[in-house]
Amino acid sequence: MDSFDDVIIDIKQLSFSRGERAIYDNVDIQVPRGKITAIMGPSGTGKTTLLRLIGGQLMPENGSILVDGKDIPRLNRRELFKMRSRMGMLFQSGALFTDISVYENVAFPMRVHTDLSEEMIRDVVLMKLHAVGLRGARDLMPSELSGGMARRVALARAIALDPEIVMYDEPFAGQDPIAMGVLVNLIRRLNRALGHTSIIVSHDIQETLAIADYIYLISDAEVVARGTPEEINNATSMKVRQFIQGLPDGPVPFHFPAGDYQSELLQDS
Amino acid sequence: MLDLLARLGHNGLKKLEAFGSAGIILMQSLIARPQPATMLPLVIKQIHFVGVLSLIIIVVSGLFIGMVLGLQGYTILVDYGSEQAVGQMVALSLVRELAPVVTALLFAGRAGSALTAEIGLMKATEQLSSLEMIGVDPLRRIVAPRLWAGFICLPVLATIFSLVGIFGGALVGIEWLGIYEGSFWSNMQNSVDFSEDILNGLIKAVVFGFVVTWIAVFQGYDCVPTSEGISDATTKTVVYASLSVLALDFVLTALMFGDL
Ligand SMILES: Nc1ncnc2c1ncn2[C@@H]1O[C@H](COP(=O)(O)OP(=O)(O)OP(=O)(O)O)[C@@H](O)[C@H]1O
Numbered sequence: 001m002d003s004f005d006d007v008i009i010d011i012k013q014l015s016f017s018r019g020e021r022a023i024y025d026n027v028d029i030q031v032p033r034g035k036i037t038a039i040m041g042p043s044g045t046g047k048t049t050l051l052r053l054i055g056g057q058l059m060p061e062n063g064s065i066l067v068d069g070k071d072i073p074r075l076n077r078r079e080l081f082k083m084r085s086r087m088g089m090l091f092q093s094g095a096l097f098t099d100i101s102v103y104e105n106v107a108f109p110m111r112v113h114t115d116l117s118e119e120m121i122r123d124v125v126l127m128k129l130h131a132v133g134l135r136g137a138r139d140l141m142p143s144e145l146s147g148g149m150a151r152r153v154a155l156a157r158a159i160a161l162d163p164e165i166v167m168y169d170e171p172f173a174g175q176d177p178i179a180m181g182v183l184v185n186l187i188r189r190l191n192r193a194l195g196h197t198s199i200i201v202s203h204d205i206q207e208t209l210a211i212a213d214y215i216y217l218i219s220d221a222e223v224v225a226r227g228t229p230e231e232i233n234n235a236t237s238m239k240v241r242q243f244i245q246g247l248p249d250g251p252v253p254f255h256f257p258a259g260d261y262q263s264e265l266l267q268d269s
Numbered sequence: 270m271l272d273l274l275a276r277l278g279h280n281g282l283k284k285l286e287a288f289g290s291a292g293i294i295l296m297q298s299l300i301a302r303p304q305p306a307t308m309l310p311l312v313i314k315q316i317h318f319v320g321v322l323s324l325i326i327i328v329v330s331g332l333f334i335g336m337v338l339g340l341q342g343y344t345i346l347v348d349y350g351s352e353q354a355v356g357q358m359v360a361l362s363l364v365r366e367l368a369p370v371v372t373a374l375l376f377a378g379r380a381g382s383a384l385t386a387e388i389g390l391m392k393a394t395e396q397l398s399s400l401e402m403i404g405v406d407p408l409r410r411i412v413a414p415r416l417w418a419g420f421i422c423l424p425v426l427a428t429i430f431s432l433v434g435i436f437g438g439a440l441v442g443i444e445w446l447g448i449y450e451g452s453f454w455s456n457m458q459n460s461v462d463f464s465e466d467i468l469n470g471l472i473k474a475v476v477f478g479f480v481v482t483w484i485a486v487f488q489g490y491d492c493v494p495t496s497e498g499i500s501d502a503t504t505k506t507v508v509y510a511s512l513s514v515l516a517l518d519f520v521l522t523a524l525m526f527g528d529l
């Protein structure tokens with residue numbers, strides 16, 4: 001197991017379950033500061049859940065989640081909100097505020113957390129929207145955007161305050177190849193130029209292998225593999241190979257846990 | 270039998286738990302360091318949304334109810350030769366009962382259901398989560414302004430309802446049925462007392478405004494974030510709010526006028 005010089009998020013012995021089903025069972029994850037860390041794994045394993053745990057929206061049953069030395073589940077409301085102002089999160093669904101325009105959506109975090117003048121807010125908003133290629137869409141309402149556009153606006157909003165930690169939940173989903181390339185570059189640039197720590201949840205293996213510094217592969221409530229892109233690419237474990245190559249058969253289950261298929265079909269209802 | 274008891278107990282506990290979390294939400298939204306600069310514009314926007322946009326339905330209903338009261342009152346009172354008392358009857362029934370109650374019921378259907386659906390949809394589309402992640406408490410940003418708007422709007426709407434209703438009663442009584450105008454108004458003025466009638470009516474309206482908005486925002490905030498969850502919550506808002514208004518009306522009336 002590698003160890004990092006400078007860990008910003010240190011998750012120890014994390015356990016979390018939904019009803020009877022364990023989503024995480026005694027998991028350790030470290031996220032190095034200033035690097036791009038990717039979380040990969042089959043759909044429904046709990047990648048989004050992990051981001052919500054880090055953001056303090058869900059409480060773990062066990063274990064600690066240290067962000068810059070502070071244990072998220074033990075913070076009080078005020079400290080938690082303060083900590084969150086240092087994080088940016090791109091939600092899987094975008095989650096734009098539907099009652100205000102694209103411009104106001106991106107300006108929102110600045111209006112809440114800073115005393116910047118209107119001109120400065122305007123400059124930053126236009127810069128962020130330009131970076132995702134949507135400066136011309138600033139006066140549209142969220143309902144007038146396509147799915148891919150909405151996600152890019154949400155990305156612009158997530159990075160509006162230049163947070164130290166940015167969590168991207170599937171940033172590439174629904175993007176055409178050009179936008180995808182632009183986003184990959186944007187995330188890499190933000191990380192290299194500003195030293196953001198980035199956490200990316202993604203199913204796009206090639207893009208993720210290309211930009212991530214470190215990768216965690218999660219399946220069945222535990223970390224099945226971790227390492228640099230080369231290490232993951234060269235891994236010999238069947239589970240990892242199956243996931244990287246996208247094969248339907250192998251040790252990683254494609255199906256949500258269920259009873260035996262044959263007997264269920266034959267069974268009388 | 271035991272099963273039934275267990276289920277009853279379980280449901281009872283669940284209801285009690287919901288009531289508890291509704292109370293917590295109420296406290297956390299309202300008890301906060303006042304931030305008038307950010308709060309005021311939000312409250313004004315909500316007053317427009319729940320209040321101004323409910324005006325038409327309130328005015329139209331008030332007019333018709335006043336007219337019906339005038340007509341019904343006349344047909345009864347004319348047998349006793351006391352049709353001048355129609356004004357008094359219309360005004361008292363409106364100010365004391367009908368204006369706060371009917372306004373609250375209409376408000377629950379018009380604004381309460383909209384509030385629930387709006388907040389529920391924000392939850393379903395992760396807007397509440399993303400507010401939290403931006404570091405803004407959705408209870409203060411989304412829930413509190415709506416609660417305040419509800420408290421403020423309902424008494425105003427109920428007053429408008431009364432005024433329009435009285436106008437409707439006068440229209441029917443004086444213009445159509447030909448009651449002598451002077452005695453219609455003077456009877457009304459003599460019998461309506463400020464603290465006894467108008468103030469009590471306003472107190473009712475404030476209480477109803479509080480209860481209806483509280484139920485509406487809680488149902489939205491607490492709903493299961495799916496389309497069925499939202500439609501279920503919207504129905505619950507209208508049902509619970511209407512029942513609470515009617516039950517509370519009885520309690521308040523007993524407290525206010527019971528010792529007569
Ligand atoms: N609100 C909830 N209530 C109950 N179970 C939930 C809830 N949200 C998620 N789950 C369960 O938790 C598991 C993990 O969900 P999560 O959203 O973290 O998956 P994911 O890894 O992000 O998947 P995907 O790649 O499809 O987005 C899922 O199996 C889901 O059934």
Ligand SMILES: [Mg+2]
Nearest residue numbers: 047048049092
């Ligand atoms: Mg997910």
